[in-house]
Amino acid sequence: MTRKLIDSGMVLLDIADNGVGHLTLNRPEAFNGMSVPFLRALYDALMRCHSEPELRALVLRGAGAHFCAGGDIKDFASKGEALPDYLRVATSWLQISVTALMRLNAPVVAAVHGYAAGGGGFGLVCAADLVVAGESAKFLPGATRAGMAPDAGVSVTLPRLIGLRRAMELVLTNPTLSAARAKELGLVNRVVPDEALSEAADQLAGTLAEGAPLALAQSKRLLWDGVGRSVETGLPDEARTVAELSGTADAREGLAAVIERRRPRFTGR
Template identity: 60%
Template sequence: MTRDIHPAPQALVSEGAVLLDLHADGVAHIRLNRPDAANGLDLELLQALHAVTVQVHGDGRVRAVLITGEGKNFCAGGDVHAFLSKGEALPDYIRTTTAYLQMVAQLLMRLNAPVVSAVHGYAAGGGGMGLVCSSDLVLAGVSAKFLTGATRVAMVPDAGVSVTLTQLVGFRKAMELLLLNPVIDAATALSMGLISRVVPDDRLVEEAMGLARQLAAGAPAALANTKRLLWNGIGQGVDACMPEENAAQARLSGMADALEGLSAVIEKRRPVFKGR
């Protein structure tokens, strides 16, 4: 009988909106766990993701991090149903959720352990694209799709994407993606530098875990310092933009256009924006 060379992981967080397993080789596996909502980000999930990321940051056993999503999608962005349900309280809700998302993005960039994200289905909006843009390496299944999506609902990018996306794909391409919101397939995302590799859908998690294990076996101080040097090159711009992103997001979410945009997404129709 063939012996499994990888023993079962230790479940550090086994229930809730975000799950966390620690493998014996030092790979921490973070799983977004709202599959019925396409792992859309609401306040509960963001608070859980922040708590798990802080937990990983403080665990000296962690040598690499893998982020995946349960269900059919990696992360379809903010939960538009939760947003729309807040009514006049939406700006306060957006201010809070955006702050948590920004803290998560900053933590991922600052973790000593390299972060690998494995994207299947959609990575969209501030959540999906925010996690992609703040990861160190990103693998995508061949059928994966990417969408910035913020201006589609009369809002702005967050999680530092207004800086990180520009660094990844260039100013002109970032402007096109953020203003026009095209759906990008995995091959195009690879060619523009948004992601690291494209792999067969049925091998995505296996390939991503293999990459995380390769990183976990590397020299931890060298990888941590190399990662820090690279992120520090754009870190000042990211840190400076996040408060402005947060303020703009809260301000815009109080406008009628934002409610129209959210309604249009839910109703699968073209929005009619009136500039107010």
């Protein structure tokens, strides 16, 4: 059974009984292009995710033909000379939304079909924890093609995901990457037939939802924090986190399950 949390508007949200949520970008008529109202709706939906204790994994997807085509170019062009002020607002909402995605305790699986382009689509892919792509999906940084610079944290996340030289080439030359090439580079975890995308993403999210939520949340935090810090600052935090987790009921259950050769039953305590 699925519970509808946000059932109308530019971003939809639901959560199933197994703890798997679905956050759907819902501007198919604009290829899920990002405007300020859209970004506010995205942030509100992510904040709702943060307030749902039953959420154990989240699938991020797009309605219509594409995952997300990036910024809403027509919306941007309509602002004329006021565009810089408008983009300051848009970028602020985008950045806090990406941060909310990375800081969500539940692991995030991006299910990508069609295009994932620009700071919006490409940036959300870089900010997801795991990425499953349909075999016909395309990935395009796109910012410099439009006379812009990367946003949505891409200038930080992309070099860490694929290395500085490769990131520099993608950002400066804007090739359109196939799903297979994106997987080779390390942007995508799995490539599946287009018709199997939804099922594959849900299966992966379902597997994550069965995991120990406290351990997954802390592991995710450590890995994202590691993107921007040194080993010297990261190792003490890692050790402290491991010690704290060892005192949880889930850790005791996990050890018992290994010893008894059975599936663990995690409760998030």
